[in-house]
Amino acid sequence: MRNKILKLAFRFSAFAFAVGMTGCDALDLAPIDTYGSGNFWTRKEHVIAYMDGIHKNFRDQIFQQQYVLGEARGGTSVPDVAVDGTSVSYQGIVNQALNAESPGITNFGNIYGCIANINIMLQKTLEADYMTEEEKAYYLGQAYGLRAFYYFGLYRTYGTLPLRLDPNPVVNGDFNPNNLYMKRSAGSEVMKQIKADLKSSLDYFGNNNSFDPNNRKNLKGYWSKAATEYLAAEVYLWNAKVSVDDNTANNADLSVAKNHLQSLMNNYDLSLQSNYEDIFSVNNKGNNEVIFAVRYMEGEASNPFTALMYNYQTGAFKTVGFNDENGKPMGDTLKVSTTGMQRIEYLPEFYLSYDKTDSRRDATFLGAYSRKDNSLAGTVYKKIMGHFDESINRYIWDADVIVYRLAGVYLMMAEIANMEGGDVASYINKIRERAYGKNWDATKYGYTNGNFTENELAILHEKDKEMLGEGQRWYDLKRMTLTKGGKHLVFCPEGSKDGQKAILTEAEAYKLYWPIETNMITKDPELTQTPGY
Numbered sequence: 001m002r003n004k005i006l007k008l009a010f011r012f013s014a015f016a017f018a019v020g021m022t023g024c025d026a027l028d029l030a031p032i033d034t035y036g037s038g039n040f041w042t043r044k045e046h047v048i049a050y051m052d053g054i055h056k057n058f059r060d061q062i063f064q065q066q067y068v069l070g071e072a073r074g075g076t077s078v079p080d081v082a083v084d085g086t087s088v089s090y091q092g093i094v095n096q097a098l099n100a101e102s103p104g105i106t107n108f109g110n111i112y113g114c115i116a117n118i119n120i121m122l123q124k125t126l127e128a129d130y131m132t133e134e135e136k137a138y139y140l141g142q143a144y145g146l147r148a149f150y151y152f153g154l155y156r157t158y159g160t161l162p163l164r165l166d167p168n169p170v171v172n173g174d175f176n177p178n179n180l181y182m183k184r185s186a187g188s189e190v191m192k193q194i195k196a197d198l199k200s201s202l203d204y205f206g207n208n209n210s211f212d213p214n215n216r217k218n219l220k221g222y223w224s225k226a227a228t229e230y231l232a233a234e235v236y237l238w239n240a241k242v243s244v245d246d247n248t249a250n251n252a253d254l255s256v257a258k259n260h261l262q263s264l265m266n267n268y269d270l271s272l273q274s275n276y277e278d279i280f281s282v283n284n285k286g287n288n289e290v291i292f293a294v295r296y297m298e299g300e301a302s303n304p305f306t307a308l309m310y311n312y313q314t315g316a317f318k319t320v321g322f323n324d325e326n327g328k329p330m331g332d333t334l335k336v337s338t339t340g341m342q343r344i345e346y347l348p349e350f351y352l353s354y355d356k357t358d359s360r361r362d363a364t365f366l367g368a369y370s371r372k373d374n375s376l377a378g379t380v381y382k383k384i385m386g387h388f389d390e391s392i393n394r395y396i397w398d399a400d401v402i403v404y405r406l407a408g409v410y411l412m413m414a415e416i417a418n419m420e421g422g423d424v425a426s427y428i429n430k431i432r433e434r435a436y437g438k439n440w441d442a443t444k445y446g447y448t449n450g451n452f453t454e455n456e457l458a459i460l461h462e463k464d465k466e467m468l469g470e471g472q473r474w475y476d477l478k479r480m481t482l483t484k485g486g487k488h489l490v491f492c493p494e495g496s497k498d499g500q501k502a503i504l505t506e507a508e509a510y511k512l513y514w515p516i517e518t519n520m521i522t523k524d525p526e527l528t529q530t531p532g533y
Contacts, residue, residue: 041124044131050121051139054146055222057114062294062401063304064109066471067344068093069157074473075496075503078345083322083368083378086341096504096511100533103515109157111150112164118147119167138213141204145228148197151190152235156475158530159244159513160184163193181526187245194235201228209267211286219286221295221400226268230291230404233260233412240419241479242488251419258416261409264291270406272434277363279405282387282398291404298389302397305384305469322368322377333366334380335388336395342380349497350468351379353461357439360465383469407431407466411459418455419484425449428462435465452484457494464497477503478512 040046071077072093079094081087088094093104121143125136154161162182185193205225212218236257243249264270271288273279279289286293296303322330346365354361366380384399414427428447433440447458460480463472477490489495490503490512504511510532521527 041128042130044128044135047121047125047128047131047136047139050117050124051142051222054114054117054121054143057117058146059294059301061109061111061114062403064105065153066401066403066469067305068105069109069153070471070475071469071473073503074475074477076346076350076468076473078347078378082342082345083380084342086343088345089343096508098511098515098533100515100518100521100529103517105514106517107520108154108161108516111154112162115147115150115164116167118143118150119165122147123167137204137206138208141201141206141208141225141228142223144197144201144204145223145231148194148201148228148235149231151194151197152231152238155187155190155194155244156238156478157514158184158516160187161190162527163190165193181524183526184528187247191235191239191244191247198228198232198235201225202232211268219295220290220293221286223292226264226270227292227404229260229264230409233257233264233409236260237412237415238475238479241481254416254419257412261413261416264406264409265413270409272406272430274434275437276359276435280363280384280399280402282400285400289406290400290402291406291409293400293402295400296386296398298396298398303384303386303399303401305381305401321371323371323374325367325369325374325376327369327374329371330368334382334385334395336385344381346379346381346468347497348376348379350464352376353497354465355436355445357445358435358465359437360435364465364468381469402470408470408472411463411466414459414462415456415480418452418459423449424455424459428458431462431466453482453494456480456482456489460489460495 040050068090072090073096077090077094078088079091090104092098092102098104122140125131125139125143128136151161151163161184163185164182202225205228209225211220211224211226212222216222234257236253239247239249240251240253240257241249268291269288270291273284273287273289278284279287285295324330324333351361351365351367364381364383366382368377368379369375370377384401386396386398388395410427410430414424416422417424417427425447429442432445432447433442436445439445447462449455450458460476463476477495478488480489480495481487482489482492482494491506491509493499493502496503510530513530513532515530515533516527521529
């Protein structure tokens, strides 16, 4: 039923939006006769359906948001060939080989289509006289929060960017093409708008701290006030440490970020799962650690991390001859059959950084070892796969993609504590204690507070172990610093997993942001290229 609602909402979205700006791929659908632009926005169910469509937008974007934008450039991935002999995807992005002809992503990642749908949602819901103000508030809180999410992603990706806050003019009857052109707004303007959207979201949510106020059994698959608070903490922490264009880092924003994190710890009944693997289990969706997740269900869309891009051919291991770490020959260990090839593989240093007693290692990776000398040959990332359905003898790629969870709250609190000269160790050790479980020995595995540099690197390495695959590392390197107020880790050898070479040299500082393709600049006379390209 939910899938049908999503399709219904998106068909209207296509009708309302196809005449103007290019949208997300899923918008390429024909309108149905029942709901045209003149009779769709007439009752509450239409608002609900349209918001479902906006979440469908989000689901279509999640792989790009987390892996492509959040990790691929962060020194996470094998740059050429995977363990099964496959040439890996995204090599240009992984190797920082971006330019105006090969920008890595085009059309701003199609994110403006998603934003335009939210702008329509905001306009039509604010105008809705068939709903009470209280009924509207929940959906407006979601819409403003999601718009802030997209603009913050664009801000971290491009620095300066066009700010479109109204629906596509064509939707409202303005057919002047010049009104579709937009120049890039200054960094300060973009950040001001992101903060304004966050405030609007929180104001509309008000005291509504529920993850499911309408009892739709969504298991934290819809945007909530808690999601806005997590995003606000990310935004204010970023703005406290990173200068973009004319927007100078503001240390005062640390306290705002801290307040949102404390609220998340105290007001939403969140707690760490006792077993790390349970966070991602298909039998434990929407658990107490999760704040916001992208939902996948058997019979609906498949998780793109495993079904599309990481589509592991572990069945091939028995053909090319790999062992497990104990020297035992592996067959199709993950029961995925030989349905694809491994298009993305994480660097072996990530796997090797775990202690064997750290439960996160085997929950995150399957290690493939050489039969010649039992050395590590490569890894398979398996944290968010799904389950094997015995009844049909087939693997189902239905694990949720978790966007925000409590462990991230603790690690942001650790970063703030480091900036404030506080207790970093208490937050890191909350994470480690769960990771080691019955093997936990504070004397052996616990972290002890060090100087700023030691603490900052400890936080980064803990995030590597805890949150790999969750869209963090590239942004971490751009935000975190080797010394307080000093060089960002993306320019330091300590920021790379092998500690040998910085991800970017200082001469490559312009590569912190992504280029815009030449074709787009040619078509839009208001757009200018990202500086340096």
